[in-house]
Amino acid sequence: MTTSDTSRRQFLVHASLGLSCGWLSLHWPAIQAAQAYARSAAQSSPAADFQFFSREAGVEIEAVAAQIIPSDDAPGAREAHVIYFIDRALVTFDKEKQAAYTGGLKQLQLKTGQMFSGVSQFSSLSSAQQTELLTAIEKTEFFELVRLHTIMGYLSRPDYGGNHDQAGWKLIGFEEQMTFEPPFGYYDSEENKRG
């Protein structure tokens, strides 16, 4: 075990014993600041440019994602920067899905022209038309893939470029923390009150 492991371990043990106020107050802000920096860096860099998508392709895929998790009074896929998550996934851990997107987008635009003559861009359809088209292709592998990536991008750690401002987590009521204290929910809280 390395020295840093040892001190981390001691910190963890002490924290749980409630003895480590000194260590905690000394190091915790630094830890938090480092995490915050990593997150903001992760989110700001891809916003400038896509690494895989062309601008046009990005707009099209984002329009699909925005139908899967739409925007209403709460942020949807668009506000959560899901498109940046997908773009980054396609140049990192899901590189092998690039062809599926390129081919899928071509089919999507073809279908757009077939269903709504004279229109070549999915994103320029009205919302009702978009829903109609996606309903027609919702059993395809391409739709499944975009759905999966949209969900991932909406609910994964913000470090991956999506879930901007933890929008997805806020919607569902999830919090990511190293520690929680009981009672956790309504029923155990009620039970505690009864004694």
Added chain:
Amino acid sequence: MKKFEDKTAVDFVIVGAGGAGGVVAKELSTAGFEVVVLEQGPYFHESDFSHDELHFKDIFDPPAIGREVITNDHSLQPNTFRKTADQKAKVTAFAQYGRCVGGGTVQFTGNYWRFHEIDFHEASRWGTIEGAGLADWPITYADLEPYYTKAEWELGISGAAGANPFDPPRSKPYPVPPLPVKSSGVLLERGARKLGWHPYPAPMAILSQPYQGRSACQHCGFCESFGCEWGAKSSTLASVIPLAEKTGHCEIRPNSYVRKISTSKNGVVDGVLYFDADKKEHFQKAKAVVLCANGAETPRLLLMSKSNQFPQGLANSSGLVGKFFMLDLGSFAMGTFEHELNDFKSVRVTRVVQDFYESDPKRGFYGGGGIDARFEFYPIGFALNGLAPDVPRWGAGFKKALKENFNRTITIMSHTTCLPRESNSISLDPEITDAWGLPAARFTYKSHPDDFKIMNFFRERSLELLDAAGALTKWSWPLEDAGFAAHLMGTCRMGNDPGKSVVDKYHRAHDVPNLFIVDGSSFVTSGRNQPTCTIQALAYRAADHIVRTAKNGTYRFSA
């Protein structure tokens, strides 16, 4: 940490640093023996773990999210699967196991159920079942009880002795009290009491209080599929492996993939052949080998270790290596409730019911099990698999359901018996190989009809329980046969008759005097599908026997 050279014949090579291997390593090294533990997977520490669902949580395809980081990576080590021997097996991500130092205990949920007395002699009690090879264990609960206690105290198990009226006798209470109840646990308790059942605080391999220099659980909620960043989960990585290393007699050698157990001309084990991280082959000499590689990798390695002297594979004169494969069966039912549960916090399971543990002849079929309540999901997994079947899969309705139900959903999960059948097996695939050129594990598995009947019985009880607990909505799915396995059992069964079993009651291979096999493969029956506690109790018992007999010279080791 002590380092040994390959050419030094160490007292013991242990294959696998998991739930069993970690325990055996600690016991043998503290007794003064020189031990090398060869582990396929990497050596992670608490600081390597995180709450990253995309990184650590792998869900079987489809859909695939996350990486296979602390479990076996099927892209490197494929499995093949078929239901029956007349079919051709297809590549399938079938078996999941921990593949790192600490093994499955790093990423398991932490359920820690002892077997009951009945588990060891169900064949005598129940009789013959057509299409199954139900047999008694060669040991009783009383034989194992001291080692259950030892496991609970050495590893650190939270629980309340005496709270479960169906619990078998115990010589000592748990070392630390149960973890705080969650809303899912309160709901299970309310429902169960209404039905006249007997809920009790779950025994968990997660510390409720600081213990032996380790931290208590801080309720971050990332247990199942994740490594514990607090070291509060009582994995062998956090508990006994550091003690083994501290002796100065034990080397944990990660990224070491054993491909063959080698035997000398006189039929005893003399070492193991393994690949290092760079796929370079080594031969580690040993006076004895303890195989703790799990219920799938153990029989696979024995079958890969065939030689002129052991043409059917090592320790396989019975032909039973790989046979009687059993896995984790059970049922799910889900429900939603009026108020916020916040069950994403803290450990998975806080209350259990074992009212239907024993087989009841009145039901007309063999089988039993236990029930727990939990929230089974992390955010992405919930969106993919946690909503009721009638919820839209995308659009405004989908989003609304995500918002309303993430914090209001629980799963009632049952854990049930899996009958041992000789036709269910692990063997070597004749065509498919892994990234090292070794034959893939081929799984052949079809549940016994009684297994389905008991799963169905539990599914009905679970739906009843949701109603009794006041669920607003509830659902479950039609039962299907197992499509994957995480609890791998029975493939080198223990017994007194060398013609009908692979290891004796002290886990020594019937055919090879200096080869011991201790992990889920030793199981004769499945228990109620929570094997870790019993695997580790068996490991303590086997190690105790090995230490005593090695010291008094009963066993002639090779060298």
